[in-house]
Amino acid sequence: MRPTGGGGGGAYYRHIKSGYFQLTAGEEIEIVPATPLLVRREITIQADNPFSIRWVGSDLSLPVFENGFYSDGSDGGIGVLASSPTTQILSIWVRQDTEIDYNIGSEIEDDMPIPDLSIRPFISLDSNINKLPSFISSDSQVNYDDVDTYNRFWGTWTTTEGAVRAWQFDAFLPGKQYVFNITHNLYAYIGNDGISTSVIKEGTNIEILLCPRETMWMAISQVALFSNVLSSHIDIDNLEKWITNRCSVITVPDTGGAFNLTPTLSRYILLFKAEGSFLAPGLGLCRCIYTPNSTDPKQGGEFEITQFLPWEDW
Structure with missing residues (x-):
């Protein structure tokens, strides 16, 4: 998993899912689960205050000061963990080649209604x-x-x-x-x-x-x-x-x-x-x-x- 530019990787993904997490100060939680098979996905993370992330299997935490954009092209989807020095809401979007059959936190309610076709x-x-x-x-x-x-x-x-x-x-x-x-x-x-x-x-x-x-x-x-x-x-x-x-x-x-x-x-x-x-x-x-x-x-x-x-x- 690698960070991409501030505008994302620019690739085309067929599926998207979004959600949010309540981060408690000092507590680390999983925000994106690992997958057993190869996936190509882009992960977008946003929050109002600084937070840190690390991926499953790594001891290295990466501080994120504003927003984070990550591209996952590994042999299997790598799980992502997040922690924060303060209690705050973290929003996340996952775009993926294949069907997203896992949950991403709590569902984000969209204030914009789906238009009639x-x-x-x-x-x-x-x-x-x-x-x-x-x-x-x-x-x-x-x-x-x-x-x-x-x-x-x-x-x-x-x-x-x-x-x-x-x-x-x-x-x-x-x-x-x-x-x-x-x-x-x-x-x-x-x-x-x-x-x-x-x-x-x-x-x-x-x-x-x-x-x-x-x-x-x-x-x-x-x-x-x-x-x-x-x-x-x-x-x-x-x-x-x-x-x-x-x-x-x-x-x-x-x-x-x-x-x-x-x-x-x-x-x-x-x-x-x-x-x-x-x-x-x-x-x-x-x-x-x-x-x-x-x-x-x-x-x-x-x-x-x-x-x-x-x-x-x-």
Whole structure:
């Protein structure tokens, strides 16, 4: 175990747990237990007055005058002991690669309530058409070919019916895992017998794509700057493929199912990609509607695919 800089080690940890201890003057107590297996964790200790710590197996006490930040990368998690010349409250946070299956003192009560989860369309439904960047249009002159290209691109992403292709997290608790469900009822009746057939190809996967916001804004700028060369549907389709090729992917079966997401302050846009059956062959993005969890608004909700349109290949 080694001290790190005042801002912590800067690594990414999946799990966090916090608590506090009442330190009695002259008494040494264990504040972080040892673990039998290799763990990578960062320990943050804060108190109002000076205190000392030492790790299990060492006779050396380390005085801490304000706050302490420690990185534990040993062959097994090393236990941490603390003592103080005065009676005081010591607060501690542990961030760790793996599940934290041990207690950290008494639980810290957070005065900030967990926000209700809020997910909204990335593009406002009433803002995509005829509201163009300044380098496409001006007050004095409008290039209507550019307007048409720009609107064609955005028109494939939104509809006035509330079913959109791109979604984003609006309010959430960073680092909290949310469970979502994705469904669809895209079936068609074919033949004289009226056999019901899925529009999404059976045996394939529905892909949940996490698209960096920067990637989407780069695509928007391409449409705005080079709309004169994006003159056909296939050009627009190729730009959409360029976007999806730069996404992280989670999959569920073609019939739908549950998936988990843990949003952080690194903002991503949520897209859904599928493969059509012979009724609509090819790959493409889906339009969805989102329904929040009415039972517990702090948990994930449900996406329903309402339309699938394959990319043009001509």
